[in-house]
Amino acid sequence: MDFFTDYTLRIVALGSGVLGATAGALGSFAVLRRQSLLGDAVSHSALPGIALAFLLTGSKTPLIIMIGAALTGWLATLVVRAIVTRSRVPFDSALGIVLAVFFGLGLVLLTYIQKQPNAAQAGLESYLFGQAAALLRQDVVVMAALGAVALTILTMLWKEFKLLSFDEAFGVSLGFSMSRLDGVLTGLLVVAIVIGLQTVGVVLMSAMIVAPGAAARQWTRRLGPMVVLAAAIGTAAGVGGAVASSVVPRLPTGPTIVMILSVVVAVSLLFAPGRGLVGRWFRLGRLRQAPQLDPVLIHLYALSLHHEDDPGHGHGEAVLRTMSSRDADVPGALAALQSKGLALQLPDGLWAPTELGRREARRALEREGGEGL
């Protein structure tokens, strides 16, 4: 198989890539808002919409199926919101309830459709786990158009979505309608999920939403790079899954994409610099050897108490070293204290606590039970 000559593979890879980019970028915000389960609830809730669209129109045209899926997915978010605002049921429980009810209804409708004596119904169940190989050129065109619209809106409302994700109350205080923004962002999430119905299916779609963002979060400390990286991871997994399933016989595309994403997430959680578990483990080891500032400052404060009338009186480093534990890094601690404005090296080389340092020392002593000196 050759990527550049095989038409089917190109279509499938393109569709999966579009899906990965859109879901990754929008999913980043779901991850940051701790609403990862929202994607799960919306995608499962798309199933009754798929079934109803077919029952009402008798058509399996992807566009009609997508519209049905989007409508019940969107309805599910409205029900979740109504439950949360009108009862004491918390957000995650409301998601669980809605997911179960909608998905159950979808399965009932699907079973009903399959019992119909009519050949046209065959294939609807492929929306459960996706069937990327069945993607047609016009499907990918629709997917790409929807993805482009969603990503354009995301770019236009970038700073508003950032505000919504970081500090919603502050956004309200600035005069932005945060509930409307929340509705738009959730709507975009529904669009991303609808894009993935044919490729990945309603069951595994939530992984497309959550995994790229969760992995990208590990590698960067800025929102822009995080969203771009999540989109890139989603695209790579989508294309990778399409290629892998075309090379290996009977390997399904959707589940393969999700498996690739899982590996990326696992590697990111373990090995990302800074936030990775391995790196954190090493840093904790080093932290144990870092100079402790508090003891040296308190010794300096204790010494200054002997000179009530002249608290700026200097004291030698050697004195402090004898007061400190043997392996303490006294010069390092003094330098750190000076850079924080807590201690001062006098022209004669002696050290004295600053006014600030004396107050901090008093506070530290109070924290430790205030037994005094």
Place this chain on the structure above:
Amino acid sequence: MSSPAESYPTALEVEDLTVAYADQPVLWDVDLHVPTGAKMAIVGPNGAGKSTLIKAAMGLVSPVAGEVRVFGRAREAVRGDIAYVPQRSSLEWDFPTDVLDVVTMGTYGQIGWFRRAGAQQRDQALAALATVGMEAYSSRPIAQLSGGQQQRVLLARALVQGAEIYMLDEPFQGVDAPTERAIVDVLDTLADEGKTIIVVHHDLQTVAEYFDHVLLLNVRAIDSGPVDQVFTEENLRLTFGGRVGVLAQSAVNEA
């Protein structure tokens, strides 16, 4: 920006405000008048509704009854005139962004929908960071800030708004001494410029030192007004119930 502060003597008027969470009243029939240019502390026991009061004044929670007016006008008409500093602990400090970006958020109200922050907003944010002594930290990820630094960043974000009224929710909670000093200095400067400051405060010892007005709140407004008239042992007992021994020392000594 035009300043309604000069023309109207009362910055914030709260009338008959009642707020309830799930049928439980948190604020009951609260009246409050904050004179323009006042530095007011809101003091009361845990669960007294202190944070809820400023949230209701900001329109962040909707009251069961009552009215809030800002410089004599409906709050919606003067939204940009109130800068809000939420409780530090209410935010997700693991969010992937840096200090300058957070402070720049204070300019979003002026920028409006869709448009992005530019060089002018960046300069405003840097100036506000300098005011709180954090200019060296502008590109630092917020996940790496200490509690005191977080609080300064939030204060800088409010300063950028150039508002007439500043509402701060527990700004001194768990911050280091230099930060507390820095915040007090900034609030003093704002007060000198005629701005109105309302602070939810928990340390009774410093009320008289840091503020000139006080509201004693325990679901109901016990009393409010100038510190030297209102911050009395009698009122503190009404607000806090028992434990008067400790409180008596912090009440104003009419010496």
